[in-house]
Amino acid sequence: MSNNQVKLRGLYCFIALAIRQNHPNIALEILQNMNLKSMNIIIQSLRLLALARINRLNDVAEIIQFQLNKDKPNKHQIIFNDIIAEIQMIIEKSDKKELIEKINSLVKRLQESNMIETKRTLDDAIMSTIHFQRRKFRSQSTDENDDDTSEQQQRPRQQWNR
Incomplete structure:
Protein backbone atom coordinates (compact mmCIF):
# COMPACT_ATOMS: atom_id res chain seq x y z
CA MET A 1 0.00 0.00 0.00
CA SER A 2 2.99 2.29 0.28
CA ASN A 3 4.28 4.24 -2.66
CA ASN A 4 7.74 2.69 -2.42
CA GLN A 5 8.78 0.81 -5.51
CA VAL A 6 9.79 -2.81 -4.99
CA LYS A 7 12.75 -4.00 -7.01
CA LEU A 8 11.89 -6.69 -9.55
CA ARG A 9 14.70 -8.99 -8.43
CA GLY A 10 13.29 -9.09 -4.90
CA LEU A 11 9.82 -9.67 -6.25
CA TYR A 12 11.02 -12.57 -8.42
CA CYS A 13 12.67 -14.17 -5.39
CA PHE A 14 9.56 -13.68 -3.27
CA ILE A 15 7.27 -15.22 -5.90
CA ALA A 16 9.62 -18.17 -6.52
CA LEU A 17 9.87 -18.75 -2.76
CA ALA A 18 6.09 -18.71 -2.40
CA ILE A 19 5.78 -21.33 -5.14
CA ARG A 20 8.54 -23.52 -3.67
CA GLN A 21 6.94 -23.38 -0.24
CA ASN A 22 3.66 -24.67 -1.71
CA HIS A 23 1.85 -21.32 -1.76
CA PRO A 24 1.32 -20.85 -5.50
CA ASN A 25 -1.97 -19.04 -4.81
CA ILE A 26 -0.03 -16.23 -3.08
CA ALA A 27 2.38 -16.09 -6.02
CA LEU A 28 -0.51 -15.80 -8.48
CA GLU A 29 -2.16 -13.08 -6.44
CA ILE A 30 1.04 -11.04 -6.47
CA LEU A 31 1.55 -11.64 -10.19
CA GLN A 32 -1.99 -10.51 -10.94
CA ASN A 33 -1.57 -7.33 -8.90
CA MET A 34 1.72 -6.37 -10.54
CA ASN A 35 1.47 -3.48 -12.92
CA LEU A 36 3.97 -4.55 -15.57
CA LYS A 37 4.28 -3.21 -19.07
CA SER A 38 5.58 -6.47 -20.48
CA MET A 39 5.57 -10.10 -19.52
CA ASN A 40 9.20 -11.19 -19.46
CA ILE A 41 10.43 -14.78 -19.43
CA ILE A 42 10.91 -14.92 -15.64
CA ILE A 43 7.42 -13.67 -14.84
CA GLN A 44 5.85 -15.85 -17.54
CA SER A 45 7.65 -18.95 -16.21
CA LEU A 46 6.67 -18.20 -12.61
CA ARG A 47 3.08 -17.64 -13.65
CA LEU A 48 2.88 -20.91 -15.59
CA LEU A 49 4.50 -22.84 -12.75
CA ASN A 69 -0.30 -17.70 -31.90
CA LYS A 70 0.97 -14.15 -31.38
CA ASP A 71 1.51 -12.24 -34.60
CA LYS A 72 5.11 -11.28 -33.95
CA PRO A 73 7.77 -11.76 -36.58
CA ASN A 74 10.44 -12.05 -33.88
CA LYS A 75 9.58 -15.00 -31.69
CA HIS A 76 11.32 -14.79 -28.33
CA GLN A 77 11.82 -17.30 -25.56
CA ILE A 78 8.86 -17.40 -23.19
CA ILE A 79 9.66 -20.17 -20.70
CA PHE A 80 12.58 -22.02 -19.15
CA ASN A 81 13.25 -25.68 -19.91
CA ASP A 82 13.20 -26.69 -16.23
CA ILE A 83 9.74 -25.17 -15.83
CA ILE A 84 8.45 -27.03 -18.90
CA ALA A 85 9.78 -30.27 -17.41
CA GLU A 86 8.05 -29.59 -14.09
CA ILE A 87 4.76 -28.67 -15.80
CA GLN A 88 4.89 -31.89 -17.85
CA MET A 89 5.52 -33.89 -14.69
CA ILE A 90 2.50 -32.27 -12.99
CA ILE A 91 0.31 -32.91 -16.04
CA GLU A 92 1.36 -36.56 -16.26
CA LYS A 93 0.22 -37.03 -12.66
CA SER A 94 -3.21 -35.60 -13.52
CA ASP A 95 -4.13 -38.59 -15.75
CA LYS A 96 -6.01 -36.35 -18.21
CA LYS A 97 -4.97 -37.90 -21.52
CA GLU A 98 -6.39 -35.13 -23.72
CA LEU A 99 -4.59 -32.47 -21.72
CA ILE A 100 -1.34 -34.45 -21.70
CA GLU A 101 -1.46 -34.73 -25.50
CA LYS A 102 -2.34 -31.05 -25.90
CA ILE A 103 0.49 -29.83 -23.65
CA ASN A 104 2.99 -32.20 -25.28
CA SER A 105 2.06 -30.91 -28.74
CA LEU A 106 2.34 -27.31 -27.52
CA VAL A 107 5.75 -28.03 -26.02
CA LYS A 108 6.84 -29.57 -29.31
CA ARG A 109 5.71 -26.39 -31.12
CA LEU A 110 7.58 -24.27 -28.57
CA GLN A 111 10.74 -26.27 -29.21
CA GLU A 112 10.35 -25.95 -32.98
CA SER A 113 9.86 -22.20 -32.64
CA ASN A 114 12.92 -21.90 -30.35
CA MET A 115 10.79 -20.33 -27.63
CA ILE A 116 12.20 -22.39 -24.76
CA GLU A 117 15.26 -21.14 -22.88
CA THR A 118 17.62 -24.11 -22.64
CA LYS A 119 20.87 -22.45 -21.60
CA ARG A 120 19.71 -21.28 -18.16
CA THR A 121 17.25 -22.37 -15.51
CA LEU A 122 14.76 -20.12 -13.78
CA ASP A 123 16.98 -19.98 -10.68
CA ASP A 124 19.99 -19.02 -12.79
CA ALA A 125 18.03 -16.18 -14.38
CA ILE A 126 16.72 -14.86 -11.06
CA MET A 127 20.13 -14.99 -9.39
CA SER A 128 22.20 -13.80 -12.36
CA THR A 129 24.58 -10.89 -12.02
CA ILE A 130 23.14 -7.46 -12.67
CA HIS A 131 25.16 -5.51 -15.20
CA PHE A 132 24.83 -1.74 -15.24
CA GLN A 133 25.40 0.43 -18.25
CA ARG A 134 26.23 4.04 -17.77
CA ARG A 135 24.12 6.42 -19.74
CA LYS A 136 25.32 9.59 -21.31
CA PHE A 137 22.93 12.24 -20.14
CA ARG A 138 24.33 15.02 -22.25
CA SER A 139 25.09 14.99 -25.92
CA GLN A 140 28.22 16.54 -27.39
CA SER A 141 26.32 19.65 -28.46
CA THR A 142 25.52 20.45 -24.83
CA ASP A 143 29.12 19.80 -23.75
CA GLU A 144 30.10 23.10 -25.34
CA ASN A 145 27.69 24.87 -23.02
CA ASP A 146 29.04 23.06 -19.96
CA ASP A 147 31.72 25.72 -19.41
CA ASP A 148 29.07 28.43 -19.17
CA THR A 149 26.94 26.34 -16.85
CA SER A 150 29.84 25.47 -14.54
CA GLU A 151 30.84 29.13 -14.29
CA GLN A 152 27.28 30.07 -13.38
CA GLN A 153 27.14 27.32 -10.78
CA GLN A 154 30.45 28.45 -9.26
CA ARG A 155 29.43 32.12 -8.88
CA PRO A 156 26.87 31.52 -6.14
CA ARG A 157 29.36 29.33 -4.29
CA GLN A 158 31.98 32.04 -4.48
CA GLN A 159 29.49 34.58 -3.19
CA TRP A 160 28.53 32.24 -0.37
CA ASN A 161 32.13 31.79 0.69
CA ARG A 162 32.68 35.57 1.08
Missing part, protein backbone atom coordinates in the same frame (compact mmCIF):
# COMPACT_ATOMS: atom_id res chain seq x y z
CA ALA A 50 2.11 -21.39 -10.16
CA LEU A 51 -0.89 -22.21 -12.35
CA ALA A 52 0.38 -25.77 -12.83
CA ARG A 53 0.93 -26.21 -9.09
CA ILE A 54 -2.71 -25.37 -8.32
CA ASN A 55 -3.87 -27.69 -11.12
CA ARG A 56 -5.14 -24.98 -13.46
CA LEU A 57 -3.66 -26.96 -16.32
CA ASN A 58 -6.15 -25.73 -18.92
CA ASP A 59 -5.00 -22.17 -18.17
CA VAL A 60 -1.39 -23.27 -18.69
CA ALA A 61 -2.30 -24.71 -22.08
CA GLU A 62 -4.23 -21.56 -23.06
CA ILE A 63 -1.33 -19.25 -22.16
CA ILE A 64 1.15 -21.34 -24.13
CA GLN A 65 -1.28 -21.49 -27.05
CA PHE A 66 -1.72 -17.70 -26.93
CA GLN A 67 2.05 -17.15 -26.95
CA LEU A 68 2.46 -19.45 -29.94
